[in-house]
Amino acid sequence: MIQLAFYAFAGLSLMGALAVLFTRNVLYAAFFLLLTLLGVAGLFVLASADFLAIAQIMIYVGGVLVLVIFGVMLTHKPEPPGDSNSQQPNRIVSQNRSGNGSGWILAVFVTGSLFAALFTLLARANFVLLTQPVGWQSTVNTIGKQLMTEYVVPFELAGILLLAALVGATYLASPLAKSSRNATR
Secondary structure (H helix, E strand, O other): OHHHHHHHHHHHHHHHHHHHHHOOOHHHHHHHHHHHHHHHHHHHHHOOOHHHHHHHHHHHHHHHHHHHHHHHHHHOOOOOOOOHHHHHHHHHHHHHHOOOOHHHHHHHHHHHHHHHHHHHHHHHOOOHHHHOOOOOOOOHHHHHHHHHOOOHHHHHHHHHHHHHHHHHHHHHHOHHHHHHHHHHO
């Protein structure tokens, strides 16, 4: 039963990722990305990483993906009425600028090299956790204890850094900062 769930979540992730890759509509790509992220969250649950699964859903699906969808919906401009083939010469020019296809050869070479390196790394690795039975206990308690005891200083420093970035972004977006930058020019 667990293997069936694994194959279902892996298939959902792969099909969603392929649909994101091959669709031309950005809004549809965002919705297919939702399927991919939910499939990955399911795989995290099957790997007994419940904290990562909840973080995946809350941060990526609940935050980033919703932001992308709102951005696409707010900035989407309909195509002007007219000849739909008016952009065809631009496509031909952009294809001729790429050269004789050497970009594809380079991309395939880099991708193949990365795949070979990662495959040999994974084949030679000694995964100790694979020999142990899967424990179905929550990891949230362990992560919480470690964040509040062992890793409290890096946790607080990350919080301070994020607060400083938020204050800086607010200052840069404020009208006062824009008027002072225009006055110095």
